[in-house]
Amino acid sequence: MQGQIIFYAGFAVAVWLFLIGLYGIVSSRHLVHLCLSLTVVQASTYVLLAVVGYRPGLPAPIFVTMPATSSAVDPVIQALMLTDVVVEATVIALLLSITVRVHRRTASADPNEVDLMRG
Amino acid sequence: MAPLPVVIPLIVAAVLAGVGSHLPRRVLDLTALITSAGVVAISVLLANASVHHVIVYWFGNWQPTAHSHFPIGICFMIDPIGAGLAAFTSVLVFAAFTFSWSYFESAKALYHILMLVFLAAMCGLCLSGDLFNMFVWFELMTAAGVALCGYKSEEGHSMQGALNFAVLNTVGAFLSLSGVALVYAFTGSLNLVEVGVTLAQHRLSSEFLCVAFLFILSGFLVKAAVFPFHFWLADAHAVAPTPVCVIFSGVMVELGVYAAARIYWVVFSQASAPSAAAVRTLFLIVGSCTAVLGALFCFGQRHFKRLLAFSTISHVGVMTLGFAVLDPAGLAGTTLYLIGHGLVKAALFIGAGIVLHRCGSVDEFDLRGRCRALAPIGAMVVLGAIGLAGLPPFATSFGEKTIEMAAHHAHQGWIAAVLIIAEIFTGAAVLRFAARVFVGWGKGRELPLHGAPHIHTDRETTGQHSRVPVFMWVPMLALLGGACVISIPSTVRSGIGRQLQRFETPAIYQDSVLLARSTEPQYPEPETAPLDFGLENAGVLVGMILLAGLALAAGSDEFRAEDPAARTWLGIQTIFRRLQSGRVGDYVAWFTIGIAVYGAILVLLR
Numbered sequence: 001m002q003g004q005i006i007f008y009a010g011f012a013v014a015v016w017l018f019l020i021g022l023y024g025i026v027s028s029r030h031l032v033h034l035c036l037s038l039t040v041v042q043a044s045t046y047v048l049l050a051v052v053g054y055r056p057g058l059p060a061p062i063f064v065t066m067p068a069t070s071s072a073v074d075p076v077i078q079a080l081m082l083t084d085v086v087v088e089a090t091v092i093a094l095l096l097s098i099t100v101r102v103h104r105r106t107a108s109a110d111p112n113e114v115d116l117m118r119g
Numbered sequence: 120m121a122p123l124p125v126v127i128p129l130i131v132a133a134v135l136a137g138v139g140s141h142l143p144r145r146v147l148d149l150t151a152l153i154t155s156a157g158v159v160a161i162s163v164l165l166a167n168a169s170v171h172h173v174i175v176y177w178f179g180n181w182q183p184t185a186h187s188h189f190p191i192g193i194c195f196m197i198d199p200i201g202a203g204l205a206a207f208t209s210v211l212v213f214a215a216f217t218f219s220w221s222y223f224e225s226a227k228a229l230y231h232i233l234m235l236v237f238l239a240a241m242c243g244l245c246l247s248g249d250l251f252n253m254f255v256w257f258e259l260m261t262a263a264g265v266a267l268c269g270y271k272s273e274e275g276h277s278m279q280g281a282l283n284f285a286v287l288n289t290v291g292a293f294l295s296l297s298g299v300a301l302v303y304a305f306t307g308s309l310n311l312v313e314v315g316v317t318l319a320q321h322r323l324s325s326e327f328l329c330v331a332f333l334f335i336l337s338g339f340l341v342k343a344a345v346f347p348f349h350f351w352l353a354d355a356h357a358v359a360p361t362p363v364c365v366i367f368s369g370v371m372v373e374l375g376v377y378a379a380a381r382i383y384w385v386v387f388s389q390a391s392a393p394s395a396a397a398v399r400t401l402f403l404i405v406g407s408c409t410a411v412l413g414a415l416f417c418f419g420q421r422h423f424k425r426l427l428a429f430s431t432i433s434h435v436g437v438m439t440l441g442f443a444v445l446d447p448a449g450l451a452g453t454t455l456y457l458i459g460h461g462l463v464k465a466a467l468f469i470g471a472g473i474v475l476h477r478c479g480s481v482d483e484f485d486l487r488g489r490c491r492a493l494a495p496i497g498a499m500v501v502l503g504a505i506g507l508a509g510l511p512p513f514a515t516s517f518g519e520k521t522i523e524m525a526a527h528h529a530h531q532g533w534i535a536a537v538l539i540i541a542e543i544f545t546g547a548a549v550l551r552f553a554a555r556v557f558v559g560w561g562k563g564r565e566l567p568l569h570g571a572p573h574i575h576t577d578r579e580t581t582g583q584h585s586r587v588p589v590f591m592w593v594p595m596l597a598l599l600g601g602a603c604v605i606s607i608p609s610t611v612r613s614g615i616g617r618q619l620q621r622f623e624t625p626a627i628y629q630d631s632v633l634l635a636r637s638t639e640p641q642y643p644e645p646e647t648a649p650l651d652f653g654l655e656n657a658g659v660l661v662g663m664i665l666l667a668g669l670a671l672a673a674g675s676d677e678f679r680a681e682d683p684a685a686r687t688w689l690g691i692q693t694i695f696r697r698l699q700s701g702r703v704g705d706y707v708a709w710f711t712i713g714i715a716v717y718g719a720i721l722v723l724l725r
Contacts, residue, residue: 025286048300080251083255090262098285112702
């Protein structure tokens with residue numbers, strides 16, 4: 001029962017974060033805000049992964065202090081999440097460096113003011 | 120040997136990152152050329168070795184054991200289609216490195232490093248047999264691609280193009296990752312084959328399968344730049360350095376279609392829903408919209424690289440249609456088309472680079488008649504236009520005809536009309552550019568009101584602009600030649616056809632990956648398209664020349680004011696230009712709408 005509640009609540013939070021992040025990107029007036037909105041979308045994948053790997057009442061999969069055969073939450077998910085963090089940190093860093101360049105060049109960080117390429 | 124196409128470029132890139140700044144430019148060039156040539160050789164060997172059985176390579180030797188069926192390990196699943204695509208990728212990277220020999224003098228070690236990482240990521244995507252692994256390679260492609268796209272970082276445009284590229288692809292990747300997480304939650308596996316088997320065994324609700332399918336594919340569809348996820352592509356191509364455009368248009372975008380096809384056939388085709396009919400309808404719609412809109416928009420461009428980018432969008436639509444038939448013959452046509460198109464498009468981008476090198480612009484109106492001295496290059500651009508129009512002897516012709524045949528057998532004969540529209544418009548656009556720039560026909564002035572944007576592009580070369588270095592035109596000629604000869608031997612065509620039959624048989628991959636044994640059912644000899652398409656070819660050729668001529672004549676004011684057709688055309692172009700707003704927020708909104716609509720189609724028709 002508790003597991004079900006956590007699953008559905010976590011799922012709802014993930015959907016909410018994804019949508020609100022998308023809204024942030026669509027309505028963004030500042031490139032740093034845009035990058036942060038992207039990290040909000042990313043946070044939704046964290047929540048979703050955490051929910052997927054969650055097992056009610058079980059400990060973290062650290063088998064130093066407990067026997068290797070005991071149950072734990074899903075360690076594969078944690079590997080996925082770590083990879084996700086690393087990969088996305090790269091992309092966000094790239095985006096922020098682009099932001100710096102744009103600001104240096106146009107003295108503006110509004111994505112709607114750099115639109116030199118319509119059509 | 121299996122992981123070498125990925126490992127070698129990554130190691131070389133890492134070494135160059137350490138010592139590259141102390142090496143002279145020529146050493147860097149040579150290292151990069153040798154590395155990419157080595158990857159070509161290894162990929163060809165792999166493709167050859169996997170002709171009769173799928174090669175499965177488990178990293179760290181974590182393979183499924185007899186008592187636990189569950190493959191925790193990550194594997195490469197190598198068949199001739201994947202390995203062949205890896206080889207094709209590295210051929211294009213090799214051509215791009217050759218072209219940059221006397222181009223891009225400002226390029227430091229960073230350029231070579233990024234290109235090699237990009238190569239490794241694309242090879243990884245081709246060979247991977249693991250859902251999450253595919254996501255990681257996809258993201259590595261995005262990161263390297265964005266950095267390369269913004270390489271000329273002193274230009275404001277390039278930042279905007281790179282920004283749109285990064286944001287849209289990353290949002291797509293997040294949705295893909297969500298899909299992967301959902302599938303993992305219900306199957307407990309990430310291996311493509313294992314997931315496919317589990318999905319087929321468990322009776323999951325068909326709505327769930329539709330959503331998971333669309334989510335996982337969304338990232339790859341963004342990469343493939345299908346409508347309405349295509350906006351970033353044109354912006355990225357307009358600003359990326361020429362050798363980078365060669366890779367973007369030649370193979371990166373097409374890998375999106377490959378990944379979609381791979382995931383559909385191995386993972387979802389056996390689970391009952393989303394039903395094949397729904398998937399077919401969805402991709403027929405996606406492919407037709409992309410092919411037609413891309414072609415129309417392509418014809419309205421004046422910036423040559425952007426024009427070529429829209430033609431890529433149109434041709435990706437054609438490839439999607441080949442996949443949408445859900446038949447080995449259709450996908451075989453897509454594969455042939457992919458190779459032919461990649462070679463021709465790479466050659467055309469190199470042509471754009473040569474024009475930029477000589478004349479300092481790629482704008483059609485700026486350049487009118489200024490490239491008369493470059494007649495041989497002009498001739499090659501015209502050949503490229505013929506290749507884009509899918510006329511013999513180019514491989515695109517064989518691919519396109521094979522798709523048409525497959526569509527005919529699947530009672531979707533109307534696809535031929537879509538293909539012909541795409542061919543005529545994209546071919547005519549390139550032909551018009553060639554006629555105006557290399558011959559000087561047509562008016563040199565743009566239409567005042569509804570004209571396409573003038574995007575300034577800086578030269579990417581320094582030093583002498585009075586001649587075309589041999590390292591520029593030789594790869595262009597070689598690529599065009601390759602596009603002509605590659606599909607002439609009928610063994611190539613039937614070999615590809617046979618491999619695609621295997622590609623669409625999940626049972627073979629299940630035996631190889633899960634049970635480590637190879638079974639090879641006997642396939643019927645695949646049909647190859649007969650070449651009696653003379654009438655259609657003639658029609659496309661005439662249509663293309665007429666359309667290009669019309670566009671050249673339409674530059675005059677009196678023509679434009681009176682003709683209602685010209686007015687309608689300009690109206691359509693104006694609407695398109697409003698859509699292509701250059702704002703990343705609008706593009707993400709289109710992404711959201713597209714996913715919602717396609718999801719609705721899939722769920723309603725399931």
